[in-house]
Amino acid sequence: MDFDLVVVGGGPAGLSAASKFAQMASESEEELSVCLIEKGSEIGAHILSGAVFETRALDELFPNWREEGAPVSNPVNSDEVFYLVDKKQSIKVPSFFLPPRLHNPSSSHALSLGNLCRWMAEKAEELGVMIFPGFAASEIIYNEEGSVIGVATGDMGIGEDGEQKSNFQPGYELRGKYTIFAEGCRGHLGKQLIEKYELDANVDAQHYGIGFKEIWEIEPDKHYPGKVLHTVGWPLGHLPGEPLGGSYLYHLENNQVALGLIVDLGYTNPHLSPFDEFQQWKHHRLISDVIEGGKRISYGARAVIKGGVQSLPKLVMPGGLLAGDDAGFLDTLKQKGSHTAMKSGILAAEAVYSSVNKGSNGGEELFEYVESYKTSWLYEDLWAVRNITPAMHKLGNFVGAAYAFVDQKIFRGKLPFTLNDNKPDHQKLKAANKSKKPNYPKPDGVISFDKLSSVYLTATNHEEDQPCHLQLKDATIPIEKNLPIYDEPAQRYCPAGVYEIVKEADGSNRFQINAQNCIHCKTCDIKDPAQNINWVVPEGTGGPNYGNM
Secondary structure (H helix, E strand, C coil): CEEEEEEEEHHHHHHHHHHHHHHHHCCCCCCEEEEEEEECCCCCCCCCCCCCCEEEHHHHHCCCCCCCCCCCCCCCCEEEEEEEEECCCEEEEEEECCCCCCCCCEEEEEHHHHHHHHHHHHHHHHHEEEEECCCCCCEEECCCCEEEEEECCEEEEEECCCEEEEEEEEECCCEEEEEEECCCCCCCHHHHHHHHHCCCCCCCCCCEEEEEEEECCCHHHHHCCCEEEEHHCCCCCCCCCCCCEEEEECCCCCCCCEEEEEEECCCCCCCCCHHHHHHHHHHHHHHHHHHHEEEEEEEEEEEEECCCCHCCCCCEEECCCEEEHHCCEEEEECCCCCCCCCHHHHHHHHHHHHHHHCCCCCCCCCCHHHHHHCCCCCHHHHHHHHHHHHHHHHHHHHHHHHHHHHHHHHHHCCCCCCCCCCCHHHHHCCHHHHHHCCCCCCCCCCCCCCHHHHHCCCCEEECCCCCCEEEEEECHHHHHHHHHHHHCCCCHHHHCCCEEECCCCCCCEEEEEHHCCCCCCCCHHHHHCCEEEECCCCCCCCEECCCCC
């Protein structure tokens, strides 16, 4: 199937790119074709974000979104930040000490990003975009000159043994003059493109976090729609080398709150369990007082790309463009990436349209995209906060926050130097015998829960008789290297219980992969110290089926 533009990924970046391209074609009365493919069972099924959403890019893309019924109707009306001293104590941070960029603008809304994406998909289809949910882009198609000319979707009905089953269906080739890759953080194809074209040759190492989220229904007298709370501190570190992160609790609509914790994947202790840090955090009385008496209705986890502007790879290659978190446009101070992803998608679409409109048949490097990014508010915002992530890595949460105050409050992000952190997250683990084991309390089944009951809430489903999408480059490494050196951290950094060390009857150890549990967070692909786990797409529709996350 041939198109003028192929978009991979049905998140905010991909939907914005497809919609903008279709808008421009419609305005000029040109018959240009665009398709978007999404590996989730539906648009929004794999979307997970906090989310406090700034409408800046939405205002540009759909100026009449209010009148057209966008699910953006819970404006932020209260914004507080607390420093958690320990399990019980907390200190409210005076607003004076918060950098101006941390204050949510009046256009901010606490919402479900998944529901917003569903609405955006409807608008895209009205514009003529062909959307194919449930189709996983498994392969990049190149021409003889090495230019990207589209993607191929995975075959359906392949057994675990690699043989075709009775329900076999071959994949499709979706060919485009240009292809925009907007798969989200640590995109499977984006990673291949970065390696093939050496797009990260002249930038800092990329950095990541793992973000957890739960939605609770709470008692009506505890619910304040539009109230936003952020915390730093306990149970995460205060000093350099200790785990970093931050947390949130957002009051949504209908007596619901969204709460979560982001753990920086640059942590050094291989015994650390990000999932258990999150469950422990909920017992702080600032949080537990809100959710006690309520009911947990959703759970999810997803990697967050957070290296900042220093870590952005080259955005273009022959015939292709990176957008959204496939590149890494997160605002590292605000920890917000939805509006920035949308803006990058808009800019990518404008560059593609300009080229196609001039008669191009594709295959070029669209440097116009890079140039328009460099002159946009997106670049201005990211450049102003470029030093936040490396400062936190070097100085820790507490001193790093003091640096952020000076950098943002006094110098407004214009200090005449740029900090760097070129050590990838997977290289930062210390040996297990030199690290202290945390003593995590057992989940009580009321406030805190175990992994398996949490995964159940994700409605994750994979066809069991299919090749494992969590590929080991060397099957001996988990037991022979990672286990003796790092106590095999995969059994703890995975938020879904995918990886286990199983003790056999003869006393030997076996590395077990429960691929059907995978919620597509990509943490294993990022944090494995040997970079031995390669996450590839399973059959289309596989993975979580998030509702209003």
